[in-house]
Amino acid sequence: MLDSSILSSVHAVEPPFPEGSEIPCGNPLCSVTFKARGMANSPKRFCGDSCKQQASILRRAGCTA
Numbered sequence: 447m448l449d450s451s452i453l454s455s456v457h458a459v460e461p462p463f464p465e466g467s468e469i470p471c472g473n474p475l476c477s478v479t480f481k482a483r484g485m486a487n488s489p490k491r492f493c494g495d496s497c498k499q500q501a502s503i504l505r506r507a508g509c510t511a
Contacts, residue, residue, distance in 0.1 A: 473501040 468479040472490030476497050492498035 471497055473497040474504065475500065 467482040471478040478493040
């Protein structure tokens with residue numbers, strides 16, 4: 447049988463994002479935002495292939511942090 451203290455600590459975990467929050471596109475030059483969902487440490491999301499490619503070029507050129 448499971449200990450009730452374990453279950454209460456499992457159920458006390460907060461969601462990774464506050465309700466109604468948004469995350470930006472992974473491209474620093476893009477202003478598109480997405481509804482935040484899933485894990486907080488998930489990979490960056492991009493609004494399209496061209497946006498992802500542009501971010502990759504900027505990263506390789508050393509233009510982003």
